[in-house]
Amino acid sequence: MTTRSRATTVATHGAMILLVLTAVVPVYWMIVTAFRPEIEIFSLRLLPQQPTLENFAFVLTAIPMLKMLGNTFVMAAATALAQILTGLFAAYALTCWRFPGGKVVQSLIALSWLVPFQVTMIPNYVLSTKLGLLNTTTGLVLPNAAAAFAVLVLVNAMKSFPRQVIEAARMDDAGHWRILWEIIVPNLRPAIASLGVLAFISAWNEYFWPLLLIRKIEDSVVQIGLQMFMTQEGNQWGPLMAAATLASLPVFGLYLVLHRQVIDSFMKSGLK
Amino acid sequence: MTEIAISQLRKEFAGTAAVEAVDLSIRSGEFLVILGPSGCGKSTLLRLIAGLEDATGGRIQIGGTVVNDLEPGRRGCAMVFQNYSLYPHMSVAANIGYALKVAGVRRAERQGRVEDVARLLELDHLLDRKPGQLSGGQRQRVAMGRAMVRNPQVFLFDEPLSNLDAKLRASMRVEIKRLHRRLGTTSVFVTHDQLEAMTMADRMVLMNKGRIEQVGTPQDLFRRPASVFVAGFIGTPAMNLVPGRIVSDGTLVADGGWRLGGRWPLNPHTPVTVGMRPGALRLTAAPADGPVFRADLCEDLGSELHLHATSAELDLVVALPVDARPPSGPFGLTVEPEDLHLFHGETGQRVDPLPALQGDTAWQMQPSFT
Numbered sequence: 140m141t142t143r144s145r146a147t148t149v150a151t152h153g154a155m156i157l158l159v160l161t162a163v164v165p166v167y168w169m170i171v172t173a174f175r176p177e178i179e180i181f182s183l184r185l186l187p188q189q190p191t192l193e194n195f196a197f198v199l200t201a202i203p204m205l206k207m208l209g210n211t212f213v214m215a216a217a218t219a220l221a222q223i224l225t226g227l228f229a230a231y232a233l234t235c236w237r238f239p240g241g242k243v244v245q246s247l248i249a250l251s252w253l254v255p256f257q258v259t260m261i262p263n264y265v266l267s268t269k270l271g272l273l274n275t276t277t278g279l280v281l282p283n284a285a286a287a288f289a290v291l292v293l294v295n296a297m298k299s300f301p302r303q304v305i306e307a308a309r310m311d312d313a314g315h316w317r318i319l320w321e322i323i324v325p326n327l328r329p330a331i332a333s334l335g336v337l338a339f340i341s342a343w344n345e346y347f348w349p350l351l352l353i354r355k356i357e358d359s360v361v362q363i364g365l366q367m368f369m370t371q372e373g374n375q376w377g378p379l380m381a382a383a384t385l386a387s388l389p390v391f392g393l394y395l396v397l398h399r400q401v402i403d404s405f406m407k408s409g410l411k
Numbered sequence: 412m413t414e415i416a417i418s419q420l421r422k423e424f425a426g427t428a429a430v431e432a433v434d435l436s437i438r439s440g441e442f443l444v445i446l447g448p449s450g451c452g453k454s455t456l457l458r459l460i461a462g463l464e465d466a467t468g469g470r471i472q473i474g475g476t477v478v479n480d481l482e483p484g485r486r487g488c489a490m491v492f493q494n495y496s497l498y499p500h501m502s503v504a505a506n507i508g509y510a511l512k513v514a515g516v517r518r519a520e521r522q523g524r525v526e527d528v529a530r531l532l533e534l535d536h537l538l539d540r541k542p543g544q545l546s547g548g549q550r551q552r553v554a555m556g557r558a559m560v561r562n563p564q565v566f567l568f569d570e571p572l573s574n575l576d577a578k579l580r581a582s583m584r585v586e587i588k589r590l591h592r593r594l595g596t597t598s599v600f601v602t603h604d605q606l607e608a609m610t611m612a613d614r615m616v617l618m619n620k621g622r623i624e625q626v627g628t629p630q631d632l633f634r635r636p637a638s639v640f641v642a643g644f645i646g647t648p649a650m651n652l653v654p655g656r657i658v659s660d661g662t663l664v665a666d667g668g669w670r671l672g673g674r675w676p677l678n679p680h681t682p683v684t685v686g687m688r689p690g691a692l693r694l695t696a697a698p699a700d701g702p703v704f705r706a707d708l709c710e711d712l713g714s715e716l717h718l719h720a721t722s723a724e725l726d727l728v729v730a731l732p733v734d735a736r737p738p739s740g741p742f743g744l745t746v747e748p749e750d751l752h753l754f755h756g757e758t759g760q761r762v763d764p765l766p767a768l769q770g771d772t773a774w775q776m777q778p779s780f781t
Contacts, residue, residue: 301494301496303492303494303496304496304498304499306463306483306490306492306496307490307492307496307497307498307557308498309462309463309482309483309484310463310483310484310488310489310490310510311484311509311510311513311557311561312482312483312485312510312513313484313509313513317513322498325500326499326500
């Protein structure tokens with residue numbers, strides 16, 4: 140190895156290590172802070188000297204944390220599922236059917252991605268109120284049940300799926316429903332898994348919409364719960380970090396289960 | 412028994428005709444090969460029969476039923492695709508049996524039929540594998556099995572051998588022909604490989620620019636090409652095509668003042684294209700009038716020699732027996748009049764010679780060589 144290429148390798152690895160640290164340190168700090176007693180909260184030590192579970196105990200008693208975690212899980216899972224379903228249907232129509240204005244529709248969907256939440260927030264709120272969806276999980280899920288991002292990801296994935304395989308299924312007399320579920324979807328698992336993870340995380344982190352829609356703390360989601368520990372008198376860092384740690388666990392879990400498919404879908408641009 | 416009748420079929424893509432005014436009748440049990448260069452519309456024609464493309468105009472009948480508005484799966488056709496198009500996530504057995512599953516055939520019966528087909532195609536030991544774990548030839552056979560299991564009325568093949576190596580292609584060619592003989596199902600086979608077409612076809616269709624140039628047996632197309640295009644496309648090495656004209660005494664003169672034989676029903680001064688198969692040309696001594704050739708290059712194919720002969724105006728290929736000695740000096744070429752193919756210079760259509768008259772010596776007016 141030449142000196143130059145070794146220097147390049149060291150520099151590249153150094154940069155990557157720095158990036159990893161940037162991503163990992165805040166998470167690590169959140170977890171250790173959750174285990175620190177109050178007097179140690181601002182300590183710069185890497186590990187708590189007297190690790191304690193009192194912050195977790197406080198969180199679980201101060202707010203209905205488990206109920207909120209459950210609500211958030213149901214809401215995020217339903218949102219992710221709905222986005223995948225609507226995305227699959229839309230992507231199938233846009234890639235497998237030729238119809239006038241198809242490209243325009245696809246462009247409009249892409250453009251709708253650029254519309255900020257703040258623009259649709261008020262009309263969505265009014266609509267939800269009129270439909271009687273205040274304080275309901277359905278109300279949380281419905282406005283996000285279809286996402287431009289999901290449609291675009293799945294359109295791209297389906298475009299790279301060999302067209303002749305779909306034609307072979309048509310020759311085998313499979314209808315659209317069968318072609319979608321029995322031929323395309325099993326081959327798009329990596330794309331669907333990564334989309335699912337992203338949609339789940341995005342819904343999990345949702346703050347504004349639940350804040351508007353949900354009035355009762357026990358019907359609310361975990362991001363609202365976190366806010367309970369940030370008060371005008373100052374933040375309760377220990378419980379806040381404990382609640383944040385609890386709030387992160389399902390997302391970590393999901394990623395651990397699906398990480399292979401997620402990485403697969405980022406690595407592969409198409410099917411072999 | 413299933414015949415296919417196509418009349419005035421037309422397919423346009425964005426205003427451009429890919430298939431135009433196609434009339435074709437495919438007999439029941441026939442093995443018909445559609446041949447042509449890339450972009451000639453042969454695959455589009457097959458896809459129109461399959462129902463994978465909607466016709467812009469015209470009518471397709473399969474077994475007496477107009478199928479223009481029927482879904483591909485309802486036309487009684489099974490198709491073998493160029494890239495096999497197996498379902499990547501399904502086992503070989505599931506791939507073969509998928510059409511039966513869609514048709515609602517019960518699992519036990521399905522399994523039996525899949526096993527029968529697999530045995531016939533020698534795939535029975537591979538039934539649990541996924542397509543990704545198979546070789547090209549095995550995938551090809553799975554694709555065949557998937558088509559066969561439905562007992563279709565018509566088999567459609569879209570260049571199914573083009574991804575195989577030469578040896579495997581030759582053996583699959585024989586295998587497909589044997590299967591056809593055994594099953595007797597009407598088959599339409601698309602290829603750009605004329606060897607495939609010539610060896611497999613009961614009848615051939617040669618297409619060019621969306622239209623049918625000629626329909627006939629392989630011998631018809633080889634021996635009596637209907638147009639310059641057919642003449643130039645069929646045969647390896649390709650037929651020598653030389654510009655020429657009919658002179659005032661009604662005889663044929665090719666470029667370079669080469670007087671050729673035959674009596675032709677054309678007016679004097681009509682421009683023509685003369686076709687001569689490389690194997691029909693004979694070497695002679697250099698003539699006093701007419702083109703004098705020199706050997707430019709000689710290719711030894713093992714079974715025969717291809718001599719590239721050049722004169723001031725002409726470049727011709729001559730096929731010689733492998734033991735022939737290419738001439739080192741100038742030489743002439745001659746061809747029997749019955750081996751000449753004449754095409755009208757403007758329309759490109761074949762012109763048949765007039766029957767030879769008693770004592771007619773027109774073709775003998777070429778210089779005599781020793």
